Amino acid sequence: MRKTTKYYNYFFLIYVCLFQYCILVPNSGSNSSAIGLLLGLGGRSSTPVNLDPGTVIDLSGDGSFTGTIVDSDGNGIADGIDLAGNGLPNVILIDTNSDSIPDALDSNGDGVADYFINPNPPAFLTSGPGGSGSPVVAIVDSNGNLIGFDTDGDGTANDTLVAQILGDTTPPTITSSLSSGTYSTTQTTTLTCSDNLAPGNLIYTLDSSTPDFQLKVGTILTPPAKTVSLSFEGTRTLRAFCRDLNGNLSSIIQINYTVDTSVPALTLVSQSSLAITSSANGIQSSTATWQSNRSGSYSIYEGSACSGTSLTAGSVSANQDITFVRSYTHFSGEGTKSYRICVTGSNGLIGFVSFSLQRDDTAPVVSTSPSTGNYSSATSVTASCTDVGGSGCDKIAYTTQMGSAPANPAIQGSTGSITNGMLYNSSIDMSDSSVTYAKFVARDKAGNLSSINSQTYTVDTQVATITVNSFTSAVNGTSNVSLNWQSSKAGDYQIRIGGSSCSTGTALSHGPVNSNVTGSASATTDISTTVANTHFTEGDNSIRICVSNLVGSFGFTTRTTNKDTTAPIVSIASPSGSGPFNAGTQLQLSCSDTGGTGCDKIIYTLNGTDPTFDSNGTVTNGSVYSSAFALSNGTIQVKYRAVDLAKNSSSINSQSFYVGPPIISSIGVGTGQLTVNFTTVSGATGYKVYYSSSSGVTKSNSSVSGTSSPIVLTGLNNDTTYYINITLTATYGESDLGAETYQTPSNLPLVNYCRLQYPSSLTLTRNTTANASNAIYIQFYQANITNILPQAADSRVQLQIGYGTNNSNPMTEPQNWTFFSASYNPSCLTCGNENHHEYFSFITAPSNPGTYKYTGRVKITGVARETYCDIDGYGANSGLTFSTSQLGTLTVQ
Structure with missing residues (x-):
C-alpha cells in the first residue's frame, strides 16, 4: 500500500x-x-x-x-x-x-x-x-x-x-474462442480474462515467444475481453495470459493454428431446423445444406473430429450444394449431437465445417402473468414460455374475446405457421369494464406444441356514479319511501338501510311492499325503488344505494330519510280573539313540528269549507299560507291546518273574525228622514252613521250615533240625495268608514209593482252592446198610469237597466253599478198583463270578463220614488220583498 x-x-x-x-x-x-x-x-x-x-x-x-x-x-x-x-x-x-x-x-x-x-x-x-x-x-x-x-x-x-x-490473491483465468487447427481462411479469436473480483490486462504473442508485462514483450490489451485477428498465411503459435487488477497472473495458453487458403473451405449454407422431435405434428427431420470451395472427397462424422465411422461419404464439386438429412430416428432419445463434414482436397489437405442437432420430444409450457382473476386497475397480460426439452421456445400464439371464450389458438407444429390467433410479441392490454377470455399456445423450435392455457380476466377500473333524481326525505308512520335513481354504468345493485358501507347495515330484499331494492341496473336507466315504512325507525335513517362493478367494487350514494309520526301544531299568531278588528288587520299563522322533519305547509279556507290534503300532502281544498295577509271586511271564518314533511297532518282549527265597519243592509225612505239598517257586530260598543248631501263622506260630516240598528237620520230635505257611511266603535277605537251609499228622502211611496221580466241570465262578449236578440226587459205596474187605456208611454216614468259586481246590492251600493236608459216597448200590449208597461235596453258589456248581476229601476215623478226590480217582483204592493239572489246573472266572455 x-x-x-x-x-x-x-x-x-x-x-x-x-x-x-x-x-x-x-x-x-x-x-x-x-x-x-x-x-x-x-x-x-x-x-x-x-x-x-x-x-x-x-x-x-x-x-x-x-x-x-x-x-x-x-x-x-x-x-x-x-x-x-x-x-x-x-x-x-x-x-x-x-x-x-x-x-x-x-x-x-x-x-x-x-x-x-x-x-x-x-x-x-x-x-x-x-x-x-x-x-x-x-x-x-x-x-x-x-x-x-x-x-x-x-x-x-x-x-x-x-x-x-x-487484497486479492486468487489468480485469474484466460480463455480463447479459437481452438488449434488448420483453417482455409483468416480467423479471429476472442481472448477473455476472468477473475473472482476484477480482471486486468491481457498480453499475447504470435511468434511463439513468451509474453511479458514487465519487459512489454507482446501486445497488451485492456480487460476483460479483446478480439485478435489471426490473418497470417502459414503456421503460427499464439501464446497469451492475463493478470487481475492486483497483479495476480493466469497460466499461459498456447494455440497452434495454420491458415492455408489452399485448404478446402466449407460453408454451411443452411440448416432447416436446429431441433427435431418424435412428435408426429412437429419437425421430425432436419436438412443441412453445405458447400466446399474446392472439389474433393467428403465424409460426414458424428462428433467433433474428421475421424471415426463415417455416416456418409462421397465426392463433391466446388460450390455445389450437398444435403445431409437427420431424423429423430437417428437419436436414441432426447439430446444433442454434433456433426463434422470433412472434405479432402487434391493436395491432401482437409477442410471441415461442424454443426449440431438436438432432439427435443418435450412440449414447452406457456404461462401468463397475471393469471385469471378480478382486477380493479388497468391490467396487461404477459405470456412467457419455458422449454424443458432444451430446443428453446419459438413463438406463442393467442386468441382473446370479450364475454365468452374464443376458439383455441393454433400453430402448425412442423412449419410454425399460426393458423388461428395472433402472434404474441408484447403484453396484451385487457379491456376495461369487461370480461376478457384469453387462450395461449406455445411452440418450441422442434415443433412441439404446449397444451392450451386458458385464462379469464375481469377488469373494471371504474365504479358507478349514482344519481338520485328524487327521494322521500321524510316519512310518517304509514307512508313508504320512494327513490328514483340511475347508475352511470351497468351492474348489480342493492339497497341497504343503515351501516357505513356497502357491506354493512341491512340489505333489503323484495317483498309485498319493497320493490326494486335489489337487481341488475342498466346504465343511465331510471329505477324507481320503494322501501316499506316498517324498515325505518323514528328519526334519521340512512339509505345506501350500492352498485357493484364487474370486480365487486361498489359505487354508492347515501340519502337520509327522517321518520316522523308526530303531527305538527298550527296556531294563529295574530290577531287574538274574534274582534271586531279594524280594516286591514292581517292574519298570521304559525306551525311547529316536534317530530323533527319540520312543517311543510299551512293551508286555510275563508269560505267555511274544510282545508284538506291527500296522502301525499297535496292540497285538495284550500289555499297555501305563505305570509301574513289582510283579512277582508265583514264576518269571516278562517279554517286552517298544517302538514309536515313526513305528511303528518294536524287537525282542522277554526276561528271567526269580524273586520272593518258594519255593513249597511238597507235604507228606509221616509218624509224628511232616512232609516239606516245595518248588521250589528258582536263586541262592538257603538255605531255612528255619517251623512252629507255631497259624495265622499268623511268623519267630519254630520253623524248620528247609536248602539243598535237601525239609526234614523231626521230633519232631511225631501227629494235631496244624501250620501251615507257608517263606522263602529270597539276596544281599539273607531273603525274606518265602510262602503258609501246614498238614498233620497221622499214622501212618495214605492212603485206598486216592478220585476225583471226577461231574461233571467245573459251572456255577452266584453265591450259589446246587446242587440234585439239579447235585450233586457222590465215590466212595472202603477195604478192610474199603466192601467189606463189606451196604453202609451208616460213622460213621468224614468226607467233604467244596469249591471253591477256579483253579489252586490244595487240598493245599498248603487255606486258600484252601471245603468243604461231603457225604451218603452209598445209591442207589449199583447205580451201579458195589459195593466203593465214594459221597457227594454241594449246594455254594453263591461271590459273585464267575469260574472255580474243585472236588474232595472223605475221612478215616476210626483207619483212614486225609485224602486228596484227583481225576478219575483218588488214594490209597494203587499207581500213583495227585494232580494239580491233574485237578480239576473250576466256572464261576460
Whole structure:
C-alpha cells in the first residue's frame, strides 16, 4: 500500500496567492499541472487535470491517499492508476468518447465506466461525466490504508471493491474462442480474462515467444475481453495470459493454428431446423445444406473430429450444394449431437465445417402473468414460455374475446405457421369494464406444441356514479319511501338501510311492499325503488344505494330519510280573539313540528269549507299560507291546518273574525228622514252613521250615533240625495268608514209593482252592446198610469237597466253599478198583463270578463220614488220583498 508520506520527499511547499485567496501548493519541479490542479481549489482555474504517465493524483481530496498514473502498454497514453506503488494498474482508465484522452475509471475490469475524471479540479473523480454528479473520494483508515470510495459525500465508503482487489490473491483465468487447427481462411479469436473480483490486462504473442508485462514483450490489451485477428498465411503459435487488477497472473495458453487458403473451405449454407422431435405434428427431420470451395472427397462424422465411422461419404464439386438429412430416428432419445463434414482436397489437405442437432420430444409450457382473476386497475397480460426439452421456445400464439371464450389458438407444429390467433410479441392490454377470455399456445423450435392455457380476466377500473333524481326525505308512520335513481354504468345493485358501507347495515330484499331494492341496473336507466315504512325507525335513517362493478367494487350514494309520526301544531299568531278588528288587520299563522322533519305547509279556507290534503300532502281544498295577509271586511271564518314533511297532518282549527265597519243592509225612505239598517257586530260598543248631501263622506260630516240598528237620520230635505257611511266603535277605537251609499228622502211611496221580466241570465262578449236578440226587459205596474187605456208611454216614468259586481246590492251600493236608459216597448200590449208597461235596453258589456248581476229601476215623478226590480217582483204592493239572489246573472266572455 502506498501512503502519502512516501511522495512528500519529492515536494516542497510554496504559497500561491491569487487575488484575495492564498493556498498551499506542492511543487514537484517541472510539473506545472499539479500546481494547476491545486489552483482549482481556489475556484480561479479551469485547467484540465494532468493525465501524463507518472503524475501523482490525490484520490482522497486531502492528500491522505494518492495514486500514480501509469502507461501499462507503453504507447505513451495513460491507461491505469497504480494504487500499490508496484507500477501495475489497480484500476483501469478508459476513453468513453474515443478522443484518445482517458476520461473515466473502470474499477472492476468489466470495461464499463464506474467513475469519471473531473475536468475541473479540485475533485479528481465524480459520479457523472464532465464533472457532473457527486465528488468521489478515497476513504482511508487511521493507518492510511484504503477502505473504499465515498460516492455520496457522507464520509463513509460506499464502494469497497477496490480495497478487496488490493487484497486479492486468487489468480485469474484466460480463455480463447479459437481452438488449434488448420483453417482455409483468416480467423479471429476472442481472448477473455476472468477473475473472482476484477480482471486486468491481457498480453499475447504470435511468434511463439513468451509474453511479458514487465519487459512489454507482446501486445497488451485492456480487460476483460479483446478480439485478435489471426490473418497470417502459414503456421503460427499464439501464446497469451492475463493478470487481475492486483497483479495476480493466469497460466499461459498456447494455440497452434495454420491458415492455408489452399485448404478446402466449407460453408454451411443452411440448416432447416436446429431441433427435431418424435412428435408426429412437429419437425421430425432436419436438412443441412453445405458447400466446399474446392472439389474433393467428403465424409460426414458424428462428433467433433474428421475421424471415426463415417455416416456418409462421397465426392463433391466446388460450390455445389450437398444435403445431409437427420431424423429423430437417428437419436436414441432426447439430446444433442454434433456433426463434422470433412472434405479432402487434391493436395491432401482437409477442410471441415461442424454443426449440431438436438432432439427435443418435450412440449414447452406457456404461462401468463397475471393469471385469471378480478382486477380493479388497468391490467396487461404477459405470456412467457419455458422449454424443458432444451430446443428453446419459438413463438406463442393467442386468441382473446370479450364475454365468452374464443376458439383455441393454433400453430402448425412442423412449419410454425399460426393458423388461428395472433402472434404474441408484447403484453396484451385487457379491456376495461369487461370480461376478457384469453387462450395461449406455445411452440418450441422442434415443433412441439404446449397444451392450451386458458385464462379469464375481469377488469373494471371504474365504479358507478349514482344519481338520485328524487327521494322521500321524510316519512310518517304509514307512508313508504320512494327513490328514483340511475347508475352511470351497468351492474348489480342493492339497497341497504343503515351501516357505513356497502357491506354493512341491512340489505333489503323484495317483498309485498319493497320493490326494486335489489337487481341488475342498466346504465343511465331510471329505477324507481320503494322501501316499506316498517324498515325505518323514528328519526334519521340512512339509505345506501350500492352498485357493484364487474370486480365487486361498489359505487354508492347515501340519502337520509327522517321518520316522523308526530303531527305538527298550527296556531294563529295574530290577531287574538274574534274582534271586531279594524280594516286591514292581517292574519298570521304559525306551525311547529316536534317530530323533527319540520312543517311543510299551512293551508286555510275563508269560505267555511274544510282545508284538506291527500296522502301525499297535496292540497285538495284550500289555499297555501305563505305570509301574513289582510283579512277582508265583514264576518269571516278562517279554517286552517298544517302538514309536515313526513305528511303528518294536524287537525282542522277554526276561528271567526269580524273586520272593518258594519255593513249597511238597507235604507228606509221616509218624509224628511232616512232609516239606516245595518248588521250589528258582536263586541262592538257603538255605531255612528255619517251623512252629507255631497259624495265622499268623511268623519267630519254630520253623524248620528247609536248602539243598535237601525239609526234614523231626521230633519232631511225631501227629494235631496244624501250620501251615507257608517263606522263602529270597539276596544281599539273607531273603525274606518265602510262602503258609501246614498238614498233620497221622499214622501212618495214605492212603485206598486216592478220585476225583471226577461231574461233571467245573459251572456255577452266584453265591450259589446246587446242587440234585439239579447235585450233586457222590465215590466212595472202603477195604478192610474199603466192601467189606463189606451196604453202609451208616460213622460213621468224614468226607467233604467244596469249591471253591477256579483253579489252586490244595487240598493245599498248603487255606486258600484252601471245603468243604461231603457225604451218603452209598445209591442207589449199583447205580451201579458195589459195593466203593465214594459221597457227594454241594449246594455254594453263591461271590459273585464267575469260574472255580474243585472236588474232595472223605475221612478215616476210626483207619483212614486225609485224602486228596484227583481225576478219575483218588488214594490209597494203587499207581500213583495227585494232580494239580491233574485237578480239576473250576466256572464261576460
